[in-house]
Amino acid sequence: MSQDRFVTRHIGPRGAEIAEMLEFVGVSSMEELLEQTVPSNIRLQQPLKMKEGLSERKYFRRILELASKNKVFNTYIGMGYYDTITPAVVLRNVLENPVWYTSYTPYQAEISQGRLEALLNFQTMVCGLTGMDIANASLLDEATAAAEAMVMMANLRSRKMVKDDVNTILVDEKMWPQTHDVLKTRALPLGFELKIQPKDEFNFDDKVFGVIVQYPNSDGEISDYAGLVEKAHKKEIKVAVAADLMSLAILTPPGEWGADIVFGNSQRFGVPMGYGGPHAAFFAAREEFKRNMPGRIIGVTKDMHGNRALRMALQTREQHIKREKATSNICTAQALLAIMAGFFGVYHGPEGIVGIAERIHNIAAFLAIEIEKLGYTQINKNFFDTIRFALPKHVMREDIEWLSHELEMNFRYFDNGDVGISIDETTNPQDIGWIIEVFAKAANKKWQVAEEYPEGFEIDATFKRTSKFMTEEVFNKYRSETEMVRYIKRLAKKDISLTQSMISLGSCTMKLNAATEMLPLSWIEFNGLHPFVPKNQARGYQEMMEELRRDLAEITGMADVSLQPNSGAAGEYAGLMVIQEYHKSRGEDQRDVVIIPSSAHGTNPASAVMAGTKVVVVKCDEKGNVDMDDLRAKAELHKDRLSAFMVTYPSTHGVFEASIIEMCEVIHENGGQVYMDGANMNAQVGLTNPRLIGADVCHLNLHKTFAIPHGGGGPGVGPIGVASHLVEFLPSHPIMNNGHVGITAVSAAPWGSASVLPITYGYIKMMGAEGLTEATKIAILNANYIATALKDNYGILYTGENGRVAHELILECRHLKASAGITEEDIAKRLMDYGFHAPTLSFPVHGTLMIEPTESESKDELDRFISALNSIFEEVKEVENGVADKADNVLKNAPHTAQSVCADEWTHAYGREKAAYPLDWVRENKYWVPVGRVDNAWGDRNLICTCGSPEEYEAFAD
Numbered sequence: 001m002s003q004d005r006f007v008t009r010h011i012g013p014r015g016a017e018i019a020e021m022l023e024f025v026g027v028s029s030m031e032e033l034l035e036q037t038v039p040s041n042i043r044l045q046q047p048l049k050m051k052e053g054l055s056e057r058k059y060f061r062r063i064l065e066l067a068s069k070n071k072v073f074n075t076y077i078g079m080g081y082y083d084t085i086t087p088a089v090v091l092r093n094v095l096e097n098p099v100w101y102t103s104y105t106p107y108q109a110e111i112s113q114g115r116l117e118a119l120l121n122f123q124t125m126v127c128g129l130t131g132m133d134i135a136n137a138s139l140l141d142e143a144t145a146a147a148e149a150m151v152m153m154a155n156l157r158s159r160k161m162v163k164d165d166v167n168t169i170l171v172d173e174k175m176w177p178q179t180h181d182v183l184k185t186r187a188l189p190l191g192f193e194l195k196i197q198p199k200d201e202f203n204f205d206d207k208v209f210g211v212i213v214q215y216p217n218s219d220g221e222i223s224d225y226a227g228l229v230e231k232a233h234k235k236e237i238k239v240a241v242a243a244d245l246m247s248l249a250i251l252t253p254p255g256e257w258g259a260d261i262v263f264g265n266s267q268r269f270g271v272p273m274g275y276g277g278p279h280a281a282f283f284a285a286r287e288e289f290k291r292n293m294p295g296r297i298i299g300v301t302k303d304m305h306g307n308r309a310l311r312m313a314l315q316t317r318e319q320h321i322k323r324e325k326a327t328s329n330i331c332t333a334q335a336l337l338a339i340m341a342g343f344f345g346v347y348h349g350p351e352g353i354v355g356i357a358e359r360i361h362n363i364a365a366f367l368a369i370e371i372e373k374l375g376y377t378q379i380n381k382n383f384f385d386t387i388r389f390a391l392p393k394h395v396m397r398e399d400i401e402w403l404s405h406e407l408e409m410n411f412r413y414f415d416n417g418d419v420g421i422s423i424d425e426t427t428n429p430q431d432i433g434w435i436i437e438v439f440a441k442a443a444n445k446k447w448q449v450a451e452e453y454p455e456g457f458e459i460d461a462t463f464k465r466t467s468k469f470m471t472e473e474v475f476n477k478y479r480s481e482t483e484m485v486r487y488i489k490r491l492a493k494k495d496i497s498l499t500q501s502m503i504s505l506g507s508c509t510m511k512l513n514a515a516t517e518m519l520p521l522s523w524i525e526f527n528g529l530h531p532f533v534p535k536n537q538a539r540g541y542q543e544m545m546e547e548l549r550r551d552l553a554e555i556t557g558m559a560d561v562s563l564q565p566n567s568g569a570a571g572e573y574a575g576l577m578v579i580q581e582y583h584k585s586r587g588e589d590q591r592d593v594v595i596i597p598s599s600a601h602g603t604n605p606a607s608a609v610m611a612g613t614k615v616v617v618v619k620c621d622e623k624g625n626v627d628m629d630d631l632r633a634k635a636e637l638h639k640d641r642l643s644a645f646m647v648t649y650p651s652t653h654g655v656f657e658a659s660i661i662e663m664c665e666v667i668h669e670n671g672g673q674v675y676m677d678g679a680n681m682n683a684q685v686g687l688t689n690p691r692l693i694g695a696d697v698c699h700l701n702l703h704k705t706f707a708i709p710h711g712g713g714g715p716g717v718g719p720i721g722v723a724s725h726l727v728e729f730l731p732s733h734p735i736m737n738n739g740h741v742g743i744t745a746v747s748a749a750p751w752g753s754a755s756v757l758p759i760t761y762g763y764i765k766m767m768g769a770e771g772l773t774e775a776t777k778i779a780i781l782n783a784n785y786i787a788t789a790l791k792d793n794y795g796i797l798y799t800g801e802n803g804r805v806a807h808e809l810i811l812e813c814r815h816l817k818a819s820a821g822i823t824e825e826d827i828a829k830r831l832m833d834y835g836f837h838a839p840t841l842s843f844p845v846h847g848t849l850m851i852e853p854t855e856s857e858s859k860d861e862l863d864r865f866i867s868a869l870n871s872i873f874e875e876v877k878e879v880e881n882g883v884a885d886k887a888d889n890v891l892k893n894a895p896h897t898a899q900s901v902c903a904d905e906w907t908h909a910y911g912r913e914k915a916a917y918p919l920d921w922v923r924e925n926k927y928w929v930p931v932g933r934v935d936n937a938w939g940d941r942n943l944i945c946t947c948g949s950p951e952e953y954e955a956f957a958d
Contacts, residue, residue: 006056007771010512010763011778012858018778021785021859030777034687036802037780039658042688049554053768056516062765063758067525069540074431075410075530078386078422079218079735080142080176080748081276082246082268083528085425089481090270090343093488094336096522098709101336102498102513104505105713108838109311109934110303110829110895111927114491115339115712116310120298121474122266122280122342124946128350128469129248130262131255132284134945136295137312138266138338138714139281139330140566142242143182143748145263146175146212148283148294148328149240150183151610152261153210154192155292156238161209168193168207174217175242181734181745183212185577189612199228204235214242215254219379220386220420222251222463229258245269245282246425247384249350249357252465261285265748268424270344271337272524275541276531276749277566278715278756280338290314290943294328296713301939303932304893305900311934313943323615329606332567332703336711343488346478350470356425358455360385363432364423365457370436374445379418382460386422388414392443399442407434410533429453472947494930496837501925502861503837506654506808506850507601509682509704517707517762526758531749532735545751548761555764555772556678556698557691558721562730562740566752568679571699571718572607572646574731574746578722579644579673579697580611581729581743591643591671595634597626599652599844604677613643624653624798632666639670648677649684649693650806652844653798654783654852656683664694673697673726681705682854683780683807686773696723707763708756717753717760778855779807782862786853789866793873797848808852810845811869817847820880822891824849827872832895834868834918835927864921871918885909890918895929 013021018030027033034043054062075083086095094100106112106119119137126135139145150169157166171183173196180196187194199213211232216222229239240261241254246268248254254262267279285293291314299313345353361384368378368387376389391397397417404411412420421435433449440447458464470476478484496503503510520526529538549561565571576594583591594608595616605615616634619627626647635642645667650656657663664674676695682705684690690698702708702717722730729742736750751757767775787796787809795812799805813824824847828838840850853862875891878884888909890896896915906912917923 005053005771006059006514006516006766007053007768007774010514010767010771010856011775012856012861013778013782017859018781021781025781025784025788030781033781033784033804034777037784037800037804037806038656038687039660041661042693044686044688044692048686048769048772050551050769053771054766056766059516059762059766063520063762066540066544067520067523069543070525070529071408071537072524072528073408073410073533073537075533076421076423076435077410077412077530077532078420079412079532080178080265081273081530081532082422082424083273083426084268084270086270086272086340087344087347089484089488090340090347091522093485094340094343096518097492098499098513099492099495099497100339101518101709101711102510103495103712104503104508104510104710104837105335106312107841108828109309110929110931111496111832111837113310113930114494115335116298117491118339118342119335120310120947121346122338123298124472125342125345125470125475126245126266126282126284127946129245129253130243130284131253131467132262133287134290134293134297135282135284136293136297138333138335139283139295140334140570141277141279141281141748142263142265143176143179143745144570145281145283146179146240146242147182147186148330149212149261149263150186150192150210151190151328152289152292152294153238153240154190156289157209158236161236164206166207166209167191168195169210169212170202170208171196172199172213172217173197174199174219174221175212175214176218177734178745178748179242182748185744185746186610189577189580189610191612199223202228204232204237208235208237210238210240212240212242215251216244216247216384216386219388220383220422221380222382222384224462226257233258244384246353246357246360248465249353250361250459250465251384251463253467256467260289266338266341269341271340272527272755273530274527274755275529275538276751276754278334278337278753280334280341295330296333297945299939300944301935303934305897305932307931309931309934311936311939313939313945323602323605329569329573329603329610331569331603332716333714335713336715339712345470346474346487347484349475349479350468353470360423360425360427361459362455362457363427363453366453367421367423367432367435371439374439374443374447376439376443382463384459385424386420388418388420390418395442400438403438403441407438409434409438410530474947496927500927501835501837502853502857502865504839504851504853504865505837506810506840506852507652507679508710508840509701509852509854510710511707511854512856513707513709513759514763516766517759520758521755527755531751531754541754544761545754545757548757548764551764552700552719553721555685555689556700556721557689558698559724560727560730561719561721563719563754563757564731564733564738564745564747564750564752565699565718565720566747566749567714567716568699568701568718569603569607570746571720572603572677573610575675575697575699575720576607576611576613576644577743577746578720578726578729579675580613582673582726583643585729588671590641593638593641594644594646595631595638595642595667596646599624600646600648601652601677601679604646608646624651624655625657625659626663628659628662631663635666635670635672642667642670642672644673644675646675646677648679649690650680654805654808654810654850655798655800656806658801660693668694679704680807683776685776686769687776690721691723696726697721702760706760708759715753715756717756775855782853782855782857783807783809785862786851786866790869793870797845808850811839811849811851813849814847816876820876821886822876822879823847826891826894829933830872830875830891830894831868832927832929833890833915834871834922835925836865836868867919890915895932897930897932898928900932
């Protein structure tokens with residue numbers, strides 16, 4: 001394979017090393033390994049029908065060509081998306097920095113302190129601006145956050161309300177249309193009655209449990225909701241508010257007028273529009289509801305030395321614990337985008353954010369006066385950034401639209417002919433002149449260009465904020481770029497990312513995110529587009545997405561693909577909703593049972609419940625495979641109501657189950673559809689595909705198999721592919737024609753997280769059919785190489801019929817607890833001293849470690865990882881044999897901080913060198929954990945989820 005091919009850069013092992021690894025595994029060729037691993041009856045007989053992979057240089061020319069087809073106008077559409085200025089120091093040192101974008105979700109707190117602090121900053125900023133007590137570390141987008149608020153309010157109903165079937169939620173008609181659509185999607189399967197109507201017509205009868213309003217609303221109008229909240233609370237009705245975060249710098253925050261939940265989008269805090277995403281939604285609530293909040297919450301705790309530390313608190317990964325009893329299927333967040341928004345807050349501070357908000361309002365107020373002078377009638381009188389005008393009789397909407405496009409501007413056009421203008425952070429005096437010019441020319445009036453716009457337009461005193469916010473030191477300290485970049489660097493140094501070492505998490509596919517794939521994210525041609533601009537301004541995007549859909553369809557064997565779901569869990573949900581709609585179209589509304597293996601990811605049963613179905617669990621046998629007898633019995637028992645079978649392939653246990661085709665046949669024979677969880681697609685691409693196996697729907701984690709980075713826990717993208725009979729049910733969008741006319745929207749943006757799609761597009765185009773298939777083969781080889789090297793010491797829990805694993809493996813650790821008292825957590829924490837991120841801990845089987853090396857890791861890195869785990873095994877044996885103390889040993893005390901190793905006093909029975917440098921190669925690239933092992937229980941007992949002041953940490957000091 002030519003060295004100028006991108007695939008040679010993406011794949012870790014070199015040719016000679018591959019031969020050595022195959023020999024070590026015990027096979028003579030790659031084909032022999034595949035024959036022993038992948039069942040022959042599911043192997044593709046023909047290669048993928050895709051072009052040869054492009055070189056990086058040729059791809060760069062191609063993506064430049066696509067970028068040039070996108071036209072970036074000044075856009076004043078608003079509707080939840082606004083142009084913003086990403087501080088260059090954040091753009092270069094966070095968004096473009098692989099330390100930040102290649103790190104994993106902070107489940108292992110000790111090696112995640114940097115991103116945990118950045119996310120705690122985000123939570124603190126959100127609490128301050130909204131006036132609420134507690135916030136989470138972000139959700140997917142504003143519309144899905146609204147849906148989470150709806151479900152949370154339903155879960156807060158009293159027992160009597162549930163018994164009395166109180167199931168109505170009132171939604172203001174003046175919310176964003178995309179929010180209405182997602183609420184409709186989510187309310188229907190849960191049996192909620194959604195009433196979308198003017199807020200003045202709300203009837204708080206005995207069937208209402210929640211209210212959702214927008215502040216400012218879709219017209220740009222600011223309303224006083226205090227009376228509405230008071231009236232609702234008297235009837236035990238909760239109130240959720242969709243708020244513009246920037247506006248809350250100068251508007252009275254909802255927390256001060258009694259809101260129970262406040263949510264929205266933090267996009268205008270330095271995160272580009274990106275044709276719709278990814279953006280970090282914010283979600284805040286009152287203190288009393290903290291244990292009902294969806295998503296991740298970052299909290300303060302202490303480590304084993306008594307030092308302050310951070311970790312994820314409360315509901316973290318609740319769906320993996322509660323499964324079908326979970327209150328949300330949220331797994332990923334938008335961590336990287338929340339981190340950027342938090343750094344925006346740190347960079348500007350409260351005074352800077354107030355300044356931006358006041359400037360936005362001043363420009364809007366000035367334009368309102370000037371445009372009214374031209375004969376237009378302003379509809380909204382109290383506003384922050386958005387003004388709405390009715391046109392004079394002699395002015396046509398088409399005149400405004402044509403003139404604005406001539407000057408490369410986009411406005412919002414209401415169904416009744418009104419025109420809306422939403423001002424943002426980037427609007428300048430020249431822009432103001434152009435806006436006025438359009439309205440003047442359309443009205444055939446003379447106008448004079450203002451050199452400057454007046455300042456000092458005050459928000460009405462009824463709505464004006466008087467309280468302080470963001471008073472914490474972190475938001476008032478870093479004003480020079482020198483100090484800001486050092487702060488960002490200081491946090492980055494605390495974390496392990498792919499820039500440090502291999503991240504071996506099973507089912508997570510922490511593969512290379514190539515620099516060439518990442519570059520377009522910073523280009524204005526991709527990140528500067530509003531999702532609702534006319535399609536002729538986004539021709540490059542449309543062409544790229546059409547090609548990407550075709551490529552993903554070819555890879556999966558499916559007929560078509562929707563790019564709308566913006567996380568893996570959202571893809572699961574969307575796929576199930578498509579299946580339910582298909583059954584309804586056939587007059588089989590009763591089909592509401594979903595069969596799920598006991599080994600499945602926790603999001604599977606959680607998503608099934610969110611889709612309004614009932615979960616039936618099928619057992620796994622002693623080898624970890626689906627119990628075929630149990631599957632047959634349950635499919636036949638529920639054949640009249642069977643909707644779907646959710647299956648992960650290869651299995652969550654890391655095995656290509658030989659009976660997979662038979663499983664799909666059993667489901668189809670009993671009237672159900674097969675949903676394949678694409679979490680393990682990394683082991684399928686080019687060798688087999690979901691449709692060949694028998695699936696009707698599959699979702700793809702683009703942030704796993706297809707190279708979009710994890711970014712500390714998001715962005716995620718979860719497109720779904722469907723067979724031909726399901727294409728007509730793929731999710732539509734209320735504003736933009738996204739090519740599908742099926743169920744109502746599952747996310748706010750028509751094409752989900754569009755601005756990260758160039759990463760997957762680039763990965764596929766540069767790898768080509770041959771490269772994609774080679775990547776799958778090497779992923780399988782790397783996993784079997786590790787399994788062969790570790791099986792004698794640890795044992796591999798599950799293997800296929802020929803003793804092989806797929807692209808991941810489960811390392812058995814339970815016998816070590818029995819013999820030495822050492823747990824899988826001890827091993828995971830000790831790996832940090834060797835400079836490695838822990839594998840997946842106790843999932844899918846308690847007491848084990850799940851490892852996935854990916855194809856991007858070199859043989860040298862695999863060997864280092866193997867030597868670390870074998871060295872740890874020897875340390876376990878020392879405990880087992882009595883050489884090391886059972887309580888005071890390197891495993892129980894791991895990880896070791898520099899502070900503890902360098903302290904004057906050292907009381908442990910083992911030496912400092914053993915603690916810090918267990919193998920010689922560790923010295924070459926030593927990673928020092930910033931904190932010792934964290935105390936999660938203490939943190940949950942003393943819940944602190946903001947940066948806080950010294951006074952607020954009295955409990956910690958005690």
